[in-house]
Amino acid sequence: MNAPVPPFDPLGLPVTSSFLYALSYLTLTLHFVAMQFTVGGAILMLLCWRRQPGIARFFGTGLPLGFSYLVTFGIPPLLFLQTVYGQFFYSSSVLVGAYWISVIPLVIVGYGASYWHRMNRDARPRHQDVVVAIIVAALLIVGFIFVNNLALSLRPDLWLRHYAAYPSGNTLTHGEPTLYARYLLFVVPALFTSGMALVLRASYLRHRAATTAARKEAETSHTVGLRAMVVATGLEAMAAGWFWIVIPDAIRGAFAEGGALSMLAVAGVLLGVGALLAAWQSRGRSGMGLAVLAAHLLVGAVACLVIVRDLLRQLYLEPYFEAAKTPVLPQWGMFAAFLTVMLIGVVFLAILTEQTIRGLVGAADGAGGANDGKPAGRPRPAPRRTRAGHRRPGQRPASLGKQ
Amino acid sequence: MNYPVWDVPGIGAGLIVAIIAILHVLVSHIAVGGGAFLFLAELWARRQPDKDRIRAWLKRYVTFFLVYTTVFGAITGVGIWFSIQLASPEATSLLIHQFVFAWAIEWVAFLGELTVLYLYYYGWDSNSEPRQIFLAGAYFGIAWISLVVINGILTFMLTPGDWTLDNRDIAAGFLNPGYFSALSLRTMVMFLLAGLSAFVVAARVDDDQLKARIVRFASYWVLPAAVLIPVFSYLFWSRLPAFSVKLATDGVVGLAGGKLEVMSRAIWLAGLTGSLVLLGTLTFLLRPRALTLGAAIAMLGTAQIGIAGAEFFREMARKPYVVYGVLYSNSLWVRDATPAKLREPFLSRARWHPDPPALTRERGEWIYRLQCASCHTRDGYRSLTARTEQWTPEFGFQWLETMDANGVMPPFQGDAEDRAALVAYLLSLRGKTIDPTEIVRTAPPSPRAPSAEVKP
Incomplete structure (x- = not known):
């Protein structure tokens, strides 16, 4: 292959690559869940701004923490990615360097705005929807830059032409045909996860609250959450179809062959559908069990798709690199x-x-x-609660719904 | 040579790293020192007769602290990582592969300090007294551990000690000669900055009597640290490589004449700003009403300038390496800098170029990009247009051959045609049209001077 792929680092891998993959999968799953809660939450916050203020307030309260943990859980996957695929990742990062470094001010703006909103929404309610729109824009742009860089890292054949034309890294790549489908595949699940957060919230409200207002808020939260999950499922199916059409024949063939790749993809889809059904069924139930089960199924689905994503990367980079053949200097x-x-x-x-x-x-x-x-x-x-989880007589309800 | 070079017009990739790092160092040290401040302030407040008032102030402090350190501090920390990937991917790869688990441990500490800080802040009204004090103490302990870890990686770059590419001795690299002096110095700096950050929140206290007490408490953080910082700075200085000390004390004759005295200027800057911080704190202590928000921010700004001086000094002390004695700042491995390899046609060994024709300015531009652009720009920061203002083609052609002799530049990589192409390109930046073929033809034969062999 005529591509300027740098040699592997002279220090080799610090442990067998399977350990690094495992750590990467674990932490990337956590990162994706936090990212999806934050991105989807910000979008739902904007959509619910006027008609469902309780939902906007709920996400407004959670967004700073969402930002915080999406960044924190994003660090180890990047660390382990660089340990195994550094030669690809560093190269593509330089090729889009101006955009890559702009991720930092964008995240500061979005994260800072989320705190500003939370601390000022009552004292300065005017134009808070604009602040939320800024948060959404910052998150969506950062997401696109990430997807762009990581898509480019899989295509060493595009590198030299890109670098010769834009050595300042001031142009994103548009030469990778899967780019936009890939972006949708990462953004759309955010609606699913934030919808799930609403279902959990609804379940919690029903579980603890006794007032009519709280029950009504729970109902609204569940309806909006389920709607977001259903819409996300439909859009994700379309994005997956688009991705299927534009991926190279060899990759499509690998899916069709069966094996770990297709099994995990199917498992991910089944777990996602299971999460949706469990969330649906949790409606009207006083216990939180089904909603919590749905959340666990969702995390399982994300974990499966994280591994599928990495297996795809391995297929893309097979002509250039195999981690298993890389020397380990333990x-x-x-x-x-x-x-x-x-x-x-x-x-x-x-x-x-x-x-x-x-x-x-x-x-x-x-x-x-x-x-x-x-x-x-x-x-x-x-x-104290009874074993069945019901309130004792006279016990006052929590009111998470007002958050 | 293995990676593309991020060619940033005007400012250069190195300055982007420096800007982010300087901003981050201030807030990251506040993030650690502020933890100790919170812990002791909690203990102090609870012994005061008006503890609720003091704790109300402390809540304002922790609100400022939480937002400032988690938004600006954490993200600029990631920003340093992003920027060094772009400015020096080869060095970043080396650091990652040698210290990946140290970094991972630091991440656990980061996760811990963040979570504990949230528990402390959001549990302000519901946590019991002992729990709140425990959380503040735990936050500080965990945050300091993150400093303990990252300090090993940072000092490794300047004083890798007995670590080599062959032995990969992580203990020798981590607990390197500069480790403990730098850790002590950073610990003092973080105490000082904790006090300065408390001034910012104390400035808004209306009650003069309460303000005076808080200022006195905060001053106890600044004054001892301000006195001890020069002591630990001297210890840090004593562990520097001999050539770095020489560079700082003697300066180096630059390309365009004059002396490179930026390091000594950086030392003066750090000394001057340190003195100003000391004087300002004494003023606040004697006249608490002099503490206004503007004055407090000016003090932090002064500290920021001092940190800029110290950081520039640290960066410059590594010249011409990014990892001292191992990897040059333009990603040339020292082990590859043998006379035979250095004389090979450069682009035959480099990967990232479209193979421009020999003896052309276009080839010169690619040599500039791959060898020079990691430290210099064409006409901005560390401008090569300015630095080559006095050049004739002949002088430039000969100078490049021995440019590493003064010890602050890496050796030139390439043959005579490469040098001629680069000279033609650099002179073209000032509008001069020179034919590289002519430079080669008229140049006197000059055997390559042996590399300066600057050893760490």
């Missing part, structure tokens, strides 16, 4: 240190988070209203 000690730190960190954070959330819920119950970062009265211990 750093097992550091790898073990990382796993240990990660395990301790996750347990530590899980305990702290569980305790703090318990206190927050208790305080919200005590105050009889959502605190949303505002003073919520004297903290009270978390309310």
Whole structure:
């Protein structure tokens, strides 16, 4: 192949590539879920701005955290991507360098605007919809730049011509035929995931709230959430069809052959449909079980599609690179240190988070209203629940719906 | 040579890295030092008779702290990573492959500090007193661990010590000669910046008596650190490579005459801004009403300028390498800089060019792009038009051959035709039309001077 693919780094792989793939899949799944919640949430916020203010407020409260974790969970997949595919990723990044670096100010603008909205929406309600539109625009542009760069990283045959024409990296690629279908395949699921967030919210409201207003808000949340999921499913099917048409014959053939690629793709679709059906069925139920099951199925679907995405990358880059043949100059000690730190960190954070959330819920119950970062009265211990999850007589409802 | 060079007109890729890094260093050090401040301020507030008022102020501080560090600090941190990929992919690849799990550990710390900060902030009204104090302390501990980790990678680039490409000794590279002095220095800087960031929020306190107490508490963070920073700076200085020290103290004769004294200027800048911060803090301590929002921001701005000086010094001290003694700033591996390889026609070894004809300005432009553009621009930052103003074709042709002799430039890669093409291109930037063939034809034969062999 006549393409200027750089040689693999002289330090080789630090551990067998399968470990790096596994870590990448795990963290990229978390990144995608956070990204989809944030992007879809911002879009739904804009769409619901006038008619469903409770939903806009819910996403307005969650968006800064969504941004925060989409960035945080985005770091390790990029780290492991660079460890295995650095020679492709760095090259394509330079080719679109001006756009790639503009991701940083765009994210600062979107993330900063999400905090600005949350902190000022009550004091300065005018033009907040414009702020939300800025957040949506920033997220969609950043998404397109990411997809553009990563699509270009799969096409070393396009690199030299692109670099000779635009050495300043001031032009995105449009030569990759799957580009726009690929973009839709990443953006549309955001509506699905944010719809799922609304279904979960509705389920939580129904589970805890007793007031008519809260039940009504739950109903609205469920309706909008399901609608978003159904629309996203239809659009995703169309985007997948478009992608199927424009991918190279060899890749299509690999899908048709069966094996891990097609099985995981089918599993991803089935899990997604399962999530939709479970979300649908959770309507009107007082328990949260079905909604939580739906959310888990969704995460499973995302995980399957993350692996499919990487298998496709391996197929695209097969003529240039095979990770399995790359020399490993092991750093097992550091790898073990990382796993240990990660395990301790996750347990530590899980305990702290569980305790703090318990206190927050208790305080919200005590105050009889959502605190949303505002003073919520004297903290009270978390309310005890019966085994069936029903409120005890006289127990006051939470009001997450007001957030 | 293995990667394309991001050819940014006017400012250059290196300056983009520097701008993002300078902005990030201020906020990232506040993010760590501010954690210690929160922890001790929580303890302090709870011993005061008016603890609710002080905690109300502390809530304002933590709101500023949360938004500023998570939005601007975290994203500019990612920005450094993005920009170094573009400015020096070869070096980034080296760092990633050597320190991938150190970076991954730092990510766990980052995830931890972020989550703990949210638990602290959003649980402000519902967390018990001991829990809130524990969370503040945990935040600081975790944030400092992230500094401990990233400091090893940063100092590795300037003082890799006994690490080599062959031994790949991660302990030697991480705990390198500059590690502990830099860690101590950064720890002091973060305490100082924590105090300065507290001034910004304290400036809005209306009650003079309360303001005076907060200013006094914040000053205790600035004053000892401001005194100790020069001590740790000296320790850092004592661990620098000998040639970096020489470069800083003596300066180097530049291309266009004069001396390259930017490093000594950077030292002066850091010293001057440090003194101003000290004087400003003493003023606030003696006259708390002098602390206005403008004055507090000016103090942070002064610190930002000082950090800019220090960061430029650190970057310049690495000249001409990006990883000292291992990889030149234009991505030439030191191990590949043998006389025989250096004399080969450059584009036959480079990957990223459309194979322009020999002895043309077009070929010269591609040589410029692949060898020079990672540090220089044509007519902006580190302008080559300005630096070659006094050049004749003959001088340029000969100078390129020994340009590494003064120790601040990498060796030229390529044969006589490459040098002639580059000279013709550089002179064409000032409107001069020179035929590269003519340069080669009229040039006296000059055996390549041996490389300066600047050893770290």
